[in-house]
Amino acid sequence: MPRPILRTPFLAATAIVGALTLIPLATSAMAAVDTDTYREFDQFLDVFNRVKAEYVDKVDDKTLIKGAIQGMLASLDPHSSYVDALDYENLRIMTEGNYGGLGLTVQMEDGAIKVVAPQEDSPAARAGVKSGDYITHIDGKLIYGDSLDEAVGKMRGKPGSRITLGLVRPGRDKPLDVTMMREIIVQKPVKWEVRGDVGYININTFSENTGADTRAAIMAIDKSLGHRPLGYVVDLRENGGGLLTQAIEVSDAFLDHGEIVSQRGREKTDIERYYAKPGDDAHGLPVVVLTDPGTASASEIVAGALQDHH
Incomplete structure (x- = not known):
């Protein structure tokens, strides 16, 4: 059991001295890191200034800096990228759907x-x-x-x-x-129709209403037929993705169990899992998922989850 601090002034003082002793060591290590970082920045600025001064065409600072940021993120993995104000606005429009x-x-x-x-x-x-x-x-x-x-x-x-x-x-x-x-x-992220006794659902993006629209499409197909279909075709071709939350909702509409997707961070303990809830809108009927090279991101999550658990 920890003792009251007032009864251990010597220990407290020792701890303070120990902490103060560590400060120069930590500061020294940080200074070494900063020195290495500044050295790399110096190299970057040398190249930056050389390009500005000697490249065959004049290039503005904004273009060079944006290209450098994009290159930095592209070196991490194929999916990390820089989003400027215009790109962000386009992304917002895509996800909000209007x-x-x-x-x-x-x-x-x-x-x-x-x-x-x-x-x-x-x-x-x-x-x-x-x-x-x-x-x-x-x-x-x-x-x-x-x-x-x-x-x-x-x-x-x-x-x-x-x-x-x-x-x-x-x-x-x-x-x-x-x-x-x-x-x-x-924008209409989900379109549906009946082909024979099969429900066809085309999902072209994962904006903020895609999950609800998918569930509505399943209900509309049942109503149109007057009974449940033989199964569903979910068309994700040329769907480049969108919101993670909507990929989870769409997957959950066709699943009643299983892990849909997980997010992992740098630490082993930094993991978040998302599961399908019991009961599915599709009543366990067969599902065929159509994909092509344009199927990416959130679309891949849905396709993978249905393949794994349906």
Whole structure:
């Protein structure tokens, strides 16, 4: 049993002296670490200044620093990356599932912005924008040479604001302009249909409502058939992931037992496990999961959990 401190002044004093003795040792070790760190920073600054002074093209500080940070994180593992303000905003939009914009999925192709598809009943769809169109101008300004993020940022904006897109459509001789009003675009992370007696559920992202939407899709399939289906096909192709919480919810909808995923930290004791709760929305029916090289992150968690425990 520990003794009262007041009865052991000598021990307390000894402990204080011992602690003070350790301070120079710890400070010395920290100084050695700092010296090594500063030496590495000096090397980095030497390279940084050499690039700024002698690289064939002028490069701004922001570009160099961002590239250095990205390289540092990429050296850790394939999944660590740097997210700047613009990337974070895009990530927020993806996970929250709605934004002010036009409802377009676009990609970069040979330096031009190409429309992959307009979302059903979106401003872009109603204005006549079609898959395969190339967006060349936004509000009369040429965007050729802009990055994909820059072009997307210009198309997003306050709901109710007007925007005009200049389009080049393959097979049409002249370009065309289409004008529309931005709206709140609510992304639909889950779509379902019935094929024969099988329920087909397409999950295209893991945003904040994906788990609830998946459970709703299972119920809707049962209602549409008037009975339970023979099983389910869960399509995770081209799903690049999203929120961990939603991957757990989706997995739990099809499982009634087992560990879905675990998170491990640096220490062996630093581990957090997530389990399926008893009872599943799919009533134990067979499940087929479709994946492809675009299935990643949260999608892999769902696919792996269903493969392991279903």
